[in-house]
Amino acid sequence: MTELLAGPIAERHAALGASFAEFGGWDMPVAYSGTVAEHTAVREAVGIFDVSHLGKAVVAGPGAAEFVNATLSNDLAKIAPGKAQYTLCCNDSGGVIDDLIAYLVADDEVFLVPNAANSAAVVATLAAVAPDGVAITDLHREYAVFAVQGPKSPEVLATVGLPTEMDYMAFADAEMSIDGGTAPVRVCRTGYTGERGYEILPRWAQAGPVFDALMAQVTAFGGLPAGLGARDTLRTEMGYALHGHELSPEITPVQARTGWAVGWNKPEFFGREALLVEKENGPARRLYGLRATGRGVPRADCAVLTAAGGERIGLCTSGTFAPTLKQGIALALIDTAAGVGKGADVVIDVRGRALPCEVVIPPFVESRV
Secondary structure (H helix, E strand, O other): OOOOEEOOOHHHHHHOOOEEEEEOOEEEEEEOOOHHHHHHHHHHOOEEEEOOOOOOEEEEOOOHHHHHHOOOOOOHHHOOOOEEEEEEEEOOOOOEEEEEEEEEEEOOEEEEEOOHHHHHHHHHHHHOOOOOOOEEEEOOOOEOOEEEEOOOHHHHHHHOOOOOOOOOOEEEEEEEEEOOEEEEEEEEOOOOOOEOEEEEEEEHHHHHHHHHHHHHHHHHOOOEEOOHHHHHHHHHHHOOOOEOOOEEOOEOOOOOOOHHHOOOOOOOOOOHHHHHHHHHHOOOEEEEEEEEOOOOOOOOOOEEEEOOOOOEEEEEEEEEEEOOOOEEEEEEEEEHHHOOOOOOEEEEEEOOEEEEEEEEOOOOOOOEO
16 A cells, blocks of 8 residues: 655644545545534635645746647636646546646746646656756645635735735745744635635745744634645535546546636647537536535435436536535536536435435635635
8 A cells, every 4th residue: 555645744733633534645634623614714714724735846948838838728828927827737538637727937937736646647748748948847845835715814914924915816926924034935816715815835844834824823813724624615615626526537628617728729738629629519518516405415426317207417526515505515517418407407316315406507606716
């Protein structure tokens, strides 16, 4: 059995009473005080997540940004240095190797934050076609990542000397106040919760004091440390895709409603030809939200059935209890041929029990990014 990787501040999570579980090959904090309490803290005040398991890589050299734009799906030419962009690394059939954030530092430097389990695959895929002079360097354990999310997140950052009045998806390099001095960090106004928030990237070696300083202010503003449990309920309420669930090498952005992250007018990117054909013809299945109208909690891999005849028409990719709505919700890929759309009634088979649901278009709650 492969030993799980540990983040830079595992002992601090243990001291805070975290429970742990495997995620993407890493031993990750799942919850501290409880998923519902942590979820509510993020929606109403502020929470801090340690997501240092996320990958980090830099593409550098003459024409680095142009190279990234010719490989990843979104159109990097639409943003300026100092901005970040959600994008996809696709395969030849249009499936998604990974979804990631690309930070445009300069024409000759792009900083990438892929998912933990796919970081090496993204680096290898880009390195295999990189032109001479463009290097892709894996920095997975060079930087930590802390996500401070919630309506009070600007106050938390301001008290430690970090910028807050940046546009959504903008980033800045800054010096953060920590005990005994300062630490260089990269701050980006991004997140995975649907709330206003920031992701702070310090050096791995300085992760401890940076977390301590942020945690002190999160607590001062009535917030909590939050784990993967709350991260999942928050992102599911927003309908945000999770790789391995709503996106995968077999699930395309057209099917997953992430076609907005594709630069359709670009002359080249991985999977372009297959995706253009699918977009033109229409996908065989499409991602929808399902809101339970009966009592029960759907889960991933539950079958979606017609309300009348019980015919299987899809599969839940994610499912959970939504603390904000106080009801079960799911994301599901539904066959286009079924003719099911927004407002339709369907049934989820939850371990042999029929759970009636209404088909909706995510998000389930209003975005406040």
